[in-house]
Amino acid sequence: MSEDWDSKTVIGFKRQTAKVTKKDSELNGEHLLVHFAFLLISLALLCQLYARRTGAVVATDKKIASGSNKAHVGTDHQRIAKLDRENEVAPPTKVAPSVGRAMQTARLEKQLTQKDLAARINEKPSVLQDYESGKAIPNPQILGKLERALGVKLRGANIGQKLEGPKKT
Numbered sequence: 001m002s003e004d005w006d007s008k009t010v011i012g013f014k015r016q017t018a019k020v021t022k023k024d025s026e027l028n029g030e031h032l033l034v035h036f037a038f039l040l041i042s043l044a045l046l047c048q049l050y051a052r053r054t055g056a057v058v059a060t061d062k063k064i065a066s067g068s069n070k071a072h073v074g075t076d077h078q079r080i081a082k083l084d085r086e087n088e089v090a091p092p093t094k095v096a097p098s099v100g101r102a103m104q105t106a107r108l109e110k111q112l113t114q115k116d117l118a119a120r121i122n123e124k125p126s127v128l129q130d131y132e133s134g135k136a137i138p139n140p141q142i143l144g145k146l147e148r149a150l151g152v153k154l155r156g157a158n159i160g161q162k163l164e165g166p167k168k169t
Contacts, residue, residue, distance in 0.1 A: 093137070094135060094137060095130075095135075095136050095137075095138050096134065096159070098159050098160065099134075099138075099143075099154050100131060100132040100133060100134045101160070102154060102159050102160035103128075103131060103132050103146060103152070103154065105160070107150060110150065110151075114128045114129060117146075117149060120149050121142070121145040121146060121149050122145075123142060123145070127142065140155070143155050147163060
């Protein structure tokens with residue numbers, strides 16, 4: 001009975017088995033081929049190093065299309081890129097400087113900061129800064145919010161004119 005208490009039982013232990021190897025002739029052949037290639041590369045590098053040390057000119061030629069994109073071999077891609085550059089679309093128009101000045105004067109008349117006005121129209125202060133500096137691409141929704149908040153016309157003719165109340169019929 002005492003022997004059972006002293007013995008160890010290992011669960012899930014897998015016995016190690018020898019790995020399958022190739023034939024000795026195959027291993028030696030591959031091994032020799034790798035060593036031979038290494039020796040050839042080393043010899044070529046040593047020849048270049050010796051030539052450089054002795055002051056001889058060493059020419060290194062780039063292989064054709066080595067390390068480049070195989071899909072763009074030839075000059076077709078250059079011709080296509082040139083056509084693309086010729087047919088480029090004009091960049092989108094920016095907000096006119098008069099809109100930015102009208103926004104700024106109306107905002108200062110109401111004694112609002114850019115941050116306060118941005119909070120009123122639910123936009124970021126950077127958006128207002130872009131509009132006032134003339135760097136923004138005009139968005140009709142944002143311009144409409146700004147017109148209502150500032151009470152100034154920002155689109156079409158008469159930019160900067162005070163907005164009238166709703167028309168009574």
